[in-house]
Each structure stands twice: as C-alpha cells, then as structure tokens.
Amino acid sequence: MRKKTKVSDLVQAFQLEVLAGEAGIGRLIHVAELYRPGLEMAGYFAYHPRERVQILGKTELTFFETLTAEERTDRMQRMCSEAETPCFCITRGMAAPAELLEQGEKYGMPVLRTNLATTTLVSRITGFLENKLAPTTTIHGVLVDVYGIGMLITGTSGIGKSETALELVKRGHRLIADDAVEIKQVAENILVGNAPELIKHLLEIRGVGIINVMTLFGAGAIRNVKKITLVIRLETWQQDKEYDRLGLDEETTRVIDTDLPLVTIPVRPGRNLAVIIEVAAMNFRLKRMGYNAALQFTNKLTETLAGDLDDAD
Template sequence: MKKITVENLVRRFSLKVVAGENQLQKVITQSRVHRPGLEFVGHFDFFPTERVQILGKKEITYLNKISEEERKIRIGNIVQYHPPCFILTAGEDLTYLTHHCNEQGIPLLMTKQPETTSDFITRLDAYLMKELAPEIAVHGVCVNVSGIGILLRGNSGVGKSETAHTLIRRGHRLVADDIVVLKKLSPQTILGTHDEKTKEFLALRSIGLLNVVRIYGRRAFQDESRIALDIHLTKWQKDDLNNELDQKPQYIEYMGVKVPSLEIQLQPGRDVAGLIEAAANNWYLRQQGYSAAEEFMSRIEADISGSSNQ
C-alpha cells in the first residue's frame, strides 16, 4: 500500500505546525479527508479514523460555544482514535485543541493563507488521490496531442521517441519518455506521468538526450495527462493492414481500467505523427457521438434508396 507522511502535507501546502512536531512522520494511507461533525456529538459508528481530519469554521464555532468541560469530553472522544493529523482552516490557534494533540501525540496543523475550508479540502483531496493512487510503470512514451493523452507502446527501437519528437515539433506536448508511470485515479481514469528522473527529457537514437523545454519552450512539456488512447507502434507488415471502413473497438487494460487501443505500422516515409493526430481527433469526435463510417454508410443507403425510387 502506498503511503505519505504528515510532513509531506506540511511541505506541499505550507502548513504551520501547531502541535506534535515530533510526530510528522505519521503515515497517511487514505486518499480522502474527513470533517468530524457527527463525531463531536457522539456518533462514531462510521468514523474514518485513518483519514486526515479537517476542522473548519463550523466545527470551531461549535467547539467554542459549548462549555469547557463538555468540550474536553468531545475532543477527547475523537483524539483517542489517533487520526494521522488535524488541520485547522479557520485561522484560530486553539489552545485547548493544542493541549489534547500534544498529550496524544497527534500533529495539529494550520493553513497559513486565508482560504475557505471547501477549497482547501478540494486541493488536499486531489493531492492525496494522486499521491496514493495505485500505480504501475510501463515502457513507452506518453504525449498529449491536442489535449488528448496518448500512450505510445512498441518494441525498443521501433521509433516511439522519434515519433514523439515529431509531435512536439508540431505543437503537441511530451509527458514522459521511456518510463511512463500510470496511476489509477478511478475505475474509469488512468493518469500518465513521468518518474521525476526523466522529467522533460526525450532520448533520441543517434542524437542523445534532449531537454524539450530548453529546446522548444515550456509548452513542449506537460506534467501529466489522462490516458485516452493506447497506440501500439509496430514494424510494417504489408499483408497485415486492416482496411475496413470502421475499425472494431479494441481495448487494453491497465489495473482494471479499459483504454481504447489501436495499432499503427511504421514504414519509412509514412506520416506516423499525422496518423496519431488523426487518431486523437477521431477519438474526440467519437466522444461527441460522431462516426465518419456511420455517416458514410447513411449516404450510401440514401443513394441506394433514391435510385430504387426512380
């Protein structure tokens, strides 16, 4: 199981450490946060104790209104479950909460910049979801073509990186070369990214390692992209090309998520980058409900129907 620490949150979101400074290595394993509301009034049947606990204006207002004795009981009932940490977004340094957290060894953090609780939760949930998502590494190249994430696969030396270079020169973006990290964000979503070491780098045979940002500018690189298409680049096989008007949908699975897949054969002089652009645009049109093959067949049927009525 993947995990991050409370210290990772402190650095990523520039949080102030109010209590539990020696407990910042506590592990976070859940990808969503929780606002304890029912728990403050005694309902713990569904308390997600392994989640980061967020205290916003509503929670703090409630705690400030009740008596000191009752507040001690309410907070004590929660801290005994030892969640990874508490984060205050209401801009108040609460002495009574600091005492409980120090006593139980729970980090208490606070946002430094003014921000609504809902906005902070949205940012934090997104970060945790990406960081804790199941992931695998595959050999290939990831590019973003006209806003569409594409995973290029194929045997070593087939021309994946060279094809990506051509796409970059046409205004598209590199995401990762050689090693592509795939993250499962949901049952329908796979995110492609790099492994940090290869960030912005593209390796071309006979040329060497290129930094695409230094050569082509910031727009040549994108940190991550949702994978919409999987394209397998293969060597040219003359008798193996499929010339049907409408290709039957093919899929490949990554961590249980199905991704549309197709094969493109390479041959000297063949505009493979152009074919990839066409595949990306055709995928987009299909998402809008349009099929060129269906329109073509409807024209044929209309022509046949017109001829038979004459």
C-alpha cells in the same frame, strides 16, 4: 498502486502551524477524504471515520465550548487516542481547546492550525491529497500532445516510438514523456501522464543519442503533464494478420482502472507513422464531435446495395 503521504507533507504544503503532538508529525495519510467530527463531539462514535484528517472549524469549536469539562476531556481523549487518525486541523486561526492540546501531546496526535476558512482549506487539502494518493503506474512508451489529444504511443523496443515522437515534434506537436511515462488516475476514468524528473524533456534517438527537446525546439515543443485520451500501439506488420481497414472495430486497453480507446498501427518501411498518428488524432476528435466516417461509409454502402437489389426486382 495507491500511495501514502505524511502529515509533515501537509504541514509543508500549506504552511500549517503545529500546536501540539509534533512527535506524530510522521503519521501516514491513506485517504483523501476529510471529516468534520461534530457528531463525535456530541458523543456519537459509532461510525467515526478515524482514518481521515479531522477538520475543526467554527461550528465544531463553538459547540465544543458548550460541553462540560468532563465531556470535553472525554471527547478529546477518545478522538486523540485513535492510532489511525492522521491529525487535527483547526481553521480560521481559532484558539485550540486546552483539552485538545493536552491529549494531542499525550498521544502524539498532531494538532495543526491555519488562518484559511474551513471550506477553502477543505477544498485545497482534498485536491492535494487526491493528487498525492492517486493510483499510479509506469508504462514503457511515449506520450505526445497531438492536436490537443494526449496520445500514448506503445510498442516493442526499437519499433520507432521515439523517432515518431521526434517527427511529431518537428511538425509542431508537443512531447510530454519518452521511454517511461508515469501515469496517475486523478479521478474516475481520468488518467494523466508525465515524465519522470530524471528524463523530463529528453528524447532518445538511436544513432544520435539523447537530445533535449526544449533546448532544440523551444518551450513550445514540450508539456509537463497531459491527460491521456488515446493509446496508439505500434506493431510489426504481419502478412497473415487481418487489420481493420474501415475503422469500425473499436478496441480498448485497460490502464489502472480506466479503459482507453486503442488504435493498432502496423509498421513497415514506407509508412509515415507521424502523419498516420496525426490523422488518428483528428479522426478521434471528429468521432467525439459525433461524426464517424467509417459508419457513414457503411450506411451509404448498405443503402446503395439495398437500392441495387430493389432495381433488380
């Protein structure tokens, strides 16, 4: 689900000065990209990205001063009358053209100003909007940081996700979220997860109740946000199901628009899930470093069998 944000959020986040068009401060921003309308000031509107926040820096405003009075009025009227445009933002604390202020008030187009340099403002607003407008979803599960690997533990209710997370915290790892994990795609193939504000730092243990992990184990036992790298799916052991015993089968699961590696761990009495998840995290790190134990074993087995066949001949 792609979110929306308002111009008022931008004003509050960057302490922007509202010069005109305050009536339109509630306009919605749908995209994170910004635009510097230099071509439009020259009169070329064929491909004007109207839906973007419009940035006016020293280059645009200096060029605007070279236009005739009629051209200045025409350009600003055409740009400010666009209903899709969220706002204009002037950088470097420069004076706003009278035509822009006039048309901004007329059409309810917010005209904002900051003392920041143009490149600095563009960078900061882009990061802010990418975070605000990133696709998000909420998944039932537990998110923990194990040896630096963000592991999303999923499974049916009551299978032991929270108890496993508690054991991992006791072993020195960190909890990000329990029960509900808010996941945001901040860039291509990059997902980050956090806990909803209401249940942040809390862990539910059946029979004990809700505990505050930070209060019991200290600030080092929690994290607020973590990149999700690996998904662990806990499922009840099925006697007739064939489970991967070598680790050659690499499954994935799709979250929003990203495919994440998936490890399925069968649950039955006597299995220490916390230790297994720790090993899964370390093994995943080794694979990313180029060492695959299962592949090494398979290659050695193939070489051994080939040698035995040669000896038999």
